[in-house]
Amino acid sequence: MDLIRIGDKLISLTKITGTLEEMLALRQKGMSQAEVARKFGIDRSFLSRVESLGEVRKGRTIALVGFPLKNTAEIERVAREEGVDFILLMTDRERWDFVYKKSGIELINEIMNWIYRVRQHDVVIILGSDQRIRLFRALLDNEVVAVEIGKSPMKDDAYVEPEYLREIIRKVRED
Structure with a gap:
């Protein structure tokens, strides 16, 4: 089961993972952090931090x-x-x-x-x-x-x- 309880909230890990994958797919297609953040109703800085969490390498693309x-x-x-x-x-x-x-x-x-x-x-x-x-x-x-x-x-x-x-x-x- 992918549900976890935090206080009175029931959280779906599948929903979180799916949403993050969708956000990153849009970023990969060229959308800016601000555009993706607006689309999902989150702060741009949150998206930036999520990207940093998964960053494997920095450097020239x-x-x-x-x-x-x-x-x-x-x-x-x-x-x-x-x-x-x-x-x-x-x-x-x-x-x-x-x-x-x-x-x-x-x-x-x-x-x-x-x-x-x-x-x-x-x-x-x-x-x-x-x-x-x-x-x-x-x-x-x-x-x-x-x-x-x-x-x-x-x-x-x-x-x-x-x-x-x-x-x-x-x-x-x-x-």
């Missing part, structure tokens, strides 16, 4: 963006093992499917959302062509760590050595 990649699953596994905060990887096929399966407004909205989410991170690691790297550097205020995987226009997926990426992520974390 990292986003990883890469396309067109041959070994997206391997690269994603390494990125997750190394604690990368945001991962967006695609093969050439996935990239073109993404473009062609969306309406113009859907495409713009999703790209703008990705740019917004990537900009929330301190460092962005880009695995891309020479032109994509230049574009990302122009669009982002963040520190950009570029790994050129080919010259534009790229028509084939590029293989990225997973351990090379692991070294880059670790060096970024050290700085």
